[in-house]
Amino acid sequence: KYNGKLLGGLLADGFDETACASRYSSFLYRKISLHKPSSYLISRLRSYEDLHKRCGPNTQSYNKALEQLKSGKKIMGLTDCNYIVWISFSGLGNRILSLASTFLYALLTNRVLLVDQGKDMADLFCEPFPDKSWLLPRDFPLIDQFDSLNQNSPNCHGNMLKNNITTMSPSLFLIPSFETELSKLFPEKATVFHHLGRYLFHPSNHVWGLITRYYRTYLAKADERIGIQIRIFDSRRGPFKHVMDQILSCTLKEKLLPAVDMQDSVVNPSENAKLKAVLVTSLLSGYSEDLRNMYWEHPTMTGEVVGVYQPSHEEFQQTEKQMHNRKAWAEMYLLSLTDVLVTSAWSTFGYVAQGLGGLRPWILYKTENDTARVRLYQLVKGEVDPHSELLLVTFQFSGHSIDAQISLLSTSLTNSVLDIFFELGEGWKQLLIIWTRVSFFFSLNSSS
Amino acid sequence: KYNGKLLGGLLADGFDETACASRYSSFLYRKISLHKPSSYLISRLRSYEDLHKRCGPNTQSYNKALEQLKSGKKIMGLTDCNYIVWISFSGLGNRILSLASTFLYALLTNRVLLVDQGKDMADLFCEPFPDKSWLLPRDFPLIDQFDSLNQNSPNCHGNMLKNNITTMSPSLFLIPSFETELSKLFPEKATVFHHLGRYLFHPSNHVWGLITRYYRTYLAKADERIGIQIRIFDSRRGPFKHVMDQILSCTLKEKLLPAVDMQDSVVNPSENAKLKAVLVTSLLSGYSEDLRNMYWEHPTMTGEVVGVYQPSHEEFQQTEKQMHNRKAWAEMYLLSLTDVLVTSAWSTFGYVAQGLGGLRPWILYKTENDTARVRLYQLVKGEVDPHSELLLVTFQFSGHSIDAQISLLSTSLTNSVLDIFFELGEGWKQLLIIWTRVSFFFSLNSSS
Numbered sequence: 053k054y055n056g057k058l059l060g061g062l063l064a065d066g067f068d069e070t071a072c073a074s075r076y077s078s079f080l081y082r083k084i085s086l087h088k089p090s091s092y093l094i095s096r097l098r099s100y101e102d103l104h105k106r107c108g109p110n111t112q113s114y115n116k117a118l119e120q121l122k123s124g125k126k127i128m129g130l131t132d133c134n135y136i137v138w139i140s141f142s143g144l145g146n147r148i149l150s151l152a153s154t155f156l157y158a159l160l161t162n163r164v165l166l167v168d169q170g171k172d173m174a175d176l177f178c179e180p181f182p183d184k185s186w187l188l189p190r191d192f193p194l195i196d197q198f199d200s201l202n203q204n205s206p207n208c209h210g211n212m213l214k215n216n217i218t219t220m221s222p223s224l225f226l227i228p229s230f231e232t233e234l235s236k237l238f239p240e241k242a243t244v245f246h247h248l249g250r251y252l253f254h255p256s257n258h259v260w261g262l263i264t265r266y267y268r269t270y271l272a273k274a275d276e277r278i279g280i281q282i283r284i285f286d287s288r289r290g291p292f293k294h295v296m297d298q299i300l301s302c303t304l305k306e307k308l309l310p311a312v313d314m315q316d317s318v319v320n321p322s323e324n325a326k327l328k329a330v331l332v333t334s335l336l337s338g339y340s341e342d343l344r345n346m347y348w349e350h351p352t353m354t355g356e357v358v359g360v361y362q363p364s365h366e367e368f369q370q371t372e373k374q375m376h377n378r379k380a381w382a383e384m385y386l387l388s389l390t391d392v393l394v395t396s397a398w399s400t401f402g403y404v405a406q407g408l409g410g411l412r413p414w415i416l417y418k419t420e421n422d423t424a425r426v427r428l429y430q431l432v433k434g435e436v437d438p439h440s441e442l443l444l445v446t447f448q449f450s451g452h453s454i455d456a457q458i459s460l461l462s463t464s465l466t467n468s469v470l471d472i473f474f475e476l477g478e479g480w481k482q483l484l485i486i487w488t489r490v491s492f493f494f495s496l497n498s499s500s
Numbered sequence: 501k502y503n504g505k506l507l508g509g510l511l512a513d514g515f516d517e518t519a520c521a522s523r524y525s526s527f528l529y530r531k532i533s534l535h536k537p538s539s540y541l542i543s544r545l546r547s548y549e550d551l552h553k554r555c556g557p558n559t560q561s562y563n564k565a566l567e568q569l570k571s572g573k574k575i576m577g578l579t580d581c582n583y584i585v586w587i588s589f590s591g592l593g594n595r596i597l598s599l600a601s602t603f604l605y606a607l608l609t610n611r612v613l614l615v616d617q618g619k620d621m622a623d624l625f626c627e628p629f630p631d632k633s634w635l636l637p638r639d640f641p642l643i644d645q646f647d648s649l650n651q652n653s654p655n656c657h658g659n660m661l662k663n664n665i666t667t668m669s670p671s672l673f674l675i676p677s678f679e680t681e682l683s684k685l686f687p688e689k690a691t692v693f694h695h696l697g698r699y700l701f702h703p704s705n706h707v708w709g710l711i712t713r714y715y716r717t718y719l720a721k722a723d724e725r726i727g728i729q730i731r732i733f734d735s736r737r738g739p740f741k742h743v744m745d746q747i748l749s750c751t752l753k754e755k756l757l758p759a760v761d762m763q764d765s766v767v768n769p770s771e772n773a774k775l776k777a778v779l780v781t782s783l784l785s786g787y788s789e790d791l792r793n794m795y796w797e798h799p800t801m802t803g804e805v806v807g808v809y810q811p812s813h814e815e816f817q818q819t820e821k822q823m824h825n826r827k828a829w830a831e832m833y834l835l836s837l838t839d840v841l842v843t844s845a846w847s848t849f850g851y852v853a854q855g856l857g858g859l860r861p862w863i864l865y866k867t868e869n870d871t872a873r874v875r876l877y878q879l880v881k882g883e884v885d886p887h888s889e890l891l892l893v894t895f896q897f898s899g900h901s902i903d904a905q906i907s908l909l910s911t912s913l914t915n916s917v918l919d920i921f922f923e924l925g926e927g928w929k930q931l932l933i934i935w936t937r938v939s940f941f942f943s944l945n946s947s948s
């Protein structure tokens with residue numbers, strides 16, 4: 053029998069429900085996932101939890117490992133606790149994905165994941181593991197150096213190469229050695245982040261309040277919920293109208309939203325007209341206002357009525373502000389509760405939403421040098437050809453199938469390859485690639 | 501048995517329903533009015549309709565009257581058709597009130613009401629009378645001069661004093677002669693505009709589409725609907741924060757809106773939490789955004805969830821634009837569909853909403869020279885003392901009763917006296933005063 057509250061066994065039982073209201077009530081806001089976690093994954097998570105309990109902060113093992121790190125000398129008689137520390141940085145979507153990626157690596161290598169709390173990790177997320185925190189204690193010796201690390205300073209690993217800390221450089225080419233284990237953990241490749249994300253990321257009570265209030269107020273009564281995430285990386289305001297036109301023509305063409313009747317021939321919406329709620333997230337308010345006006349000013353061809361909602365429009369990224377990040381997290385989560393999701397390519401904000409929701413998203417695509425060109429497609433197939441080292445993909449665009457080849461060697465993991473892995477749902481590949489690309493880490497070997 | 505479709509007999513039967521969808525379906529969106537039209541009013545409306553049919557545009561009588569007007573000579577053998585022409589001007593609330601006022605005068609004096617269509621009267625309203633239009637034909641001789649008339653040119657009546665057109669100057673002091681008739685028509689004094697407004701003003705199909713779509717999309721599913729109309733006459737942006745604070749503290753104190761819990765102690769809204777929808781209308785978006793954020797960021801003390809909606813924010817009055825006026829009319833009407841209404845003093849926009857809805861509004865009060873001072877009160881009593889010519893009023897403010905005296909002679913019908921009549925619900929007085937103050941009119945005597 054499926055246990056909704058524990059997401060089919062993904063979550064451990066026995067947590068305090070008042071400290072983290074979201075953990076055991078998120079299932080009330082979602083359809084039951086089509087993707088069941090494998091029983092092997094479940095047993096590996098339970099044994100990870102045991103390991104974390106044995107080695108986590110302020111345990112005897114942790115304290116001894118710390119001692120060794122400070123003194124620079126090996127200490128005999130240690131247990132087999134190995135650590136990997138994830139360092140907080142960047143936007144929230146990037147943080148969530150890289151943290152999941154780091155956890156996956158920890159799972160594969162039997163390491164204990166510790167999390168740099170940065171400014172607001174504890175404010176945004178509940179503890180995911182029973183009994184012992186995942187937060188790196190604030191008195192950790194090297195903590196002052198974390199701030200100077202960020203994704204734009206490729207040499208920062210060098211700084212960390214002291215004491216017993218070893219940095220690792222796993223790469224795409226390491227993946228084959230994990231392949232057997234990965235396919236046991238995740239028989240459905242596309243679901244890696246779907247499972248790990250729901251396992252790890254429980255909104256804090258503050259954020260859960262934002263999510264549930266918004267959902268209950270604006271989304272719950274709709275017959276269908278459509279999420280549209282609009283992330284424009286271009287800081288110029290120029291492309292607004294063009295982007296809007298593209299979003300509209302794409303979503304209408306794919307019948308994600310009903311067309312409007314510019315002749316206004318229908319006056320009264322019919323008694324049992326379906327109500328659709330469109331949740332728009334964007335840093336700007338213009339897109340949702342245009343959409344809301346369109347569905348106010350004109351009836352739809354289908355007789356449906358369409359409400360358009362946008363929780364915030366923060367105008368620009370402000371990762372240092374507490375409420376800003378709470379809202380960003382709430383919005384990602386709300387997007388994940390929709391029935392149909394349209395996200396922007398290249399945005400981890402949207403990836404997190406689709407991953408948590410287990411949704412197959414429609415992607416608003418932008419080309420590298422021209423943010424104004426937006427189109428909607430769905431990737432349907434993709435394989436790495438081991439002989440040619442080519443990534444062979446097929447995507448569908450307005451009913452047409454298009455094949456493409458991308459060289460893995462020459463592009464050396466550019467954003468676009470990362471992007472394609474995402475869209476292919478090549479879950480574990482995508483996660484391991486992210487980990488090597490955007491997260492800073494080191495491990496602390498207490499035995500050896 | 502109460503006939504909902506005909507509003508208890510107020511409306512005549514037999515109109516074409518497709519030409520004006522609102523006429524016979526408005527009752528679906530409102531509770532049954534607590535105020536029944538008197539059977540005397542109903543019979544007078546039916547005989548007005550007969551008169552209008554006999555004398556309206558392009559009838560034999562109308563053509564003869566026109567002939568007389570053009571030639572300047574009396575023509576023998578005319579019927580007893582007398583006309584009063586209302587001239588389109590100003591904002592929509594002012595138009596609606598002055599038109600109702602002019603119709604009341606027509607009813608009292610057995611005149612036929614004709615309406616200058618201006619730019620958009622036909623676009624906004626259905627025909628209210630069966631068979632014959634209320635619109636003044638565009639070939640009416642003096643129509644070119646209407647444009648030069650407006651409420652700020654007090655001498656304009658002079659221009660009209662030619663041919664057979666007689667201008668009238670009824671004033672407050674005329675009222676006693678109508679008093680018997682008025683109390684037969686409207687035994688409940690406060691309901692004059694409630695009845696006449698619902699009788700005369702049926703949104704055109706375009707506007708009805710705006711109303712019903714908005715209602716169905718954003719308001720229908722709420723357990724309670726609260727309307728807040730915020731009209732700030734000060735063009736400076738200064739008072740924003742102060743006005744917001746006042747609106748909040750007033751509506752919370754009077755328990756029109758639930759207070760929020762700044763400690764965020766409640767996380768999950770309860771399963772059967774009541775849903776309140778707040779409809780804000782304002783030229784600016786700031787007030788509703790602040791309110792919406794407040795109820796998103798914090799739970800309410802009562803456990804209710806509160807959604808905040810604002811259909812448009814046009815930034816400034818743009819009476820010349822067609823869609824602008826359609827939206828203004830739709831918003832007035834939507835306000836009239838709420839269960840609890842807070843309106844701004846001095847604004848006919850809000851008066852129309854409360855009148856159509858038959859609501860007893862809470863008024864956001866501003867003093868004449870200081871738009872920043874806003875408070876909320878309800879007038880509970882008011883009488884004209886015939887000996888002293890004083891208006892004696894009692895109003896309630898935060899639980900206290902306050903008595904005040906206002907001299908009718910010295911203030912000679914300033915806005916504030918007008919305002920007080922409104923709030924007292926002294927319906928017929930208020931309407932006749934408006935008529936003399938803000939509407940331009942003349943009558944066309946075809947007999948004499």
Ligand SMILES: Nc1nc2c(ncn2[C@@H]2O[C@H](COP(=O)(O)OP(=O)(O)O)[C@@H](O)[C@H]2O)c(=O)[nH]1
Binds near residue numbers: 380402
């Ligand atoms: N609230 C909110 N914040 C956004 C939105 N889009 C971008 N942001 C902010 O910008 C950051 C973007 O960084 P990230 O989440 O890593 O996503 P990415 O840059 O799109 O991959 C978010 O974390 C937010 O702080 C949005 O739609 N809503």
Ligand SMILES: Nc1nc2c(ncn2[C@@H]2O[C@H](COP(=O)(O)OP(=O)(O)O)[C@@H](O)[C@H]2O)c(=O)[nH]1
Binds near residue numbers: 594782818828847850
């Ligand atoms: N759509 C909309 N228009 C408004 C609002 N407040 C004022 N206006 C515009 O300003 C005009 C105000 O004139 P009027 O309706 O006569 O009301 P008053 O000036 O408040 O007595 C309206 O007719 C609208 O054109 C509002 O809340 N919504």
